[in-house]
Amino acid sequence: MxxxxxxxxxxxxxxxxxxxxxxxxxxxxxxxxxxxxxxxxxxxxxxxAPRLNLSGASGAQPGAAANASPAQQEWQARAMRALREVLEKTENVGDRFAEEARRIHYNEAPARNIRGVTIPEDAKALVEEGIDVMPLPLPAALKEPLQ
CATH class of the missing domain: 3.10.20 (Ubiquitin-like (UB roll))
Structure with a gap:
């Protein structure tokens, strides 16, 4: 191999x-x-550099990622897949997030999963009104259009 x-x-x-x-x-x-x-x-x-995976080889693998362990890389991959799924299953309402969340909560707009941006004060006000919100920071790779 x-x-x-x-x-x-x-x-x-x-x-x-x-x-x-x-x-x-x-x-x-x-x-x-x-x-x-x-x-x-x-x-x-x-x-x-050429590298072969030979059965029975021992010791550290040359060229292994210095930045993250395999467990960390797997966790990052799972997190990115989960974030991509959230993005695929939500509507981006942009900076109208607080307004649209209220409209949905008060049955003035169809119920659906939304995402967007708002300032912390507006997010706190939504929570105080009984509207569930969750911050979701996105890595730069996911801010581009989904493929």
Whole structure:
């Protein structure tokens, strides 16, 4: 198996294991390779030193991500998938969030899942009115249009 260093257009770096470089090229051309963080299917190969995954090999793996452990990378990938799902299942009402949340709460607009932006004072006022709100900071990669 060949272990390749890969990157998506959003700058997320990750590893991919392939039978050969040609196998990676074939899968990438068919959009079968996906970023585990944001789900982007436009993945490119980064220059890297040759590395083989040999059974029975021991010791630290060269080239392992210095920034995050595998558990941290998996958590980040799960969090990004969950955030993408929230974005896909909500309507973005932008800076009209507080107004639209009130309209829905008081049955002046159809009930639906919304997201948007508001100032902390307006969010606090919504909570005081009995309207559930939750802050949801988004990573820069998800602020771009979903693919």
């Amino acid at each position: 060949k272990v390749l260093d890969l990157q998506c257009p959003h700058g997320h770096r990750f590893e991919g294991w392939f039978a050969s470089a040609e196998d990676f090229e074939s899968q990438a051309a068919k959009h079968l390779v996906e970023c585990p963080i944001c789900g982007a299917k436009e993945v490119s190969r980064l220059p890297s």
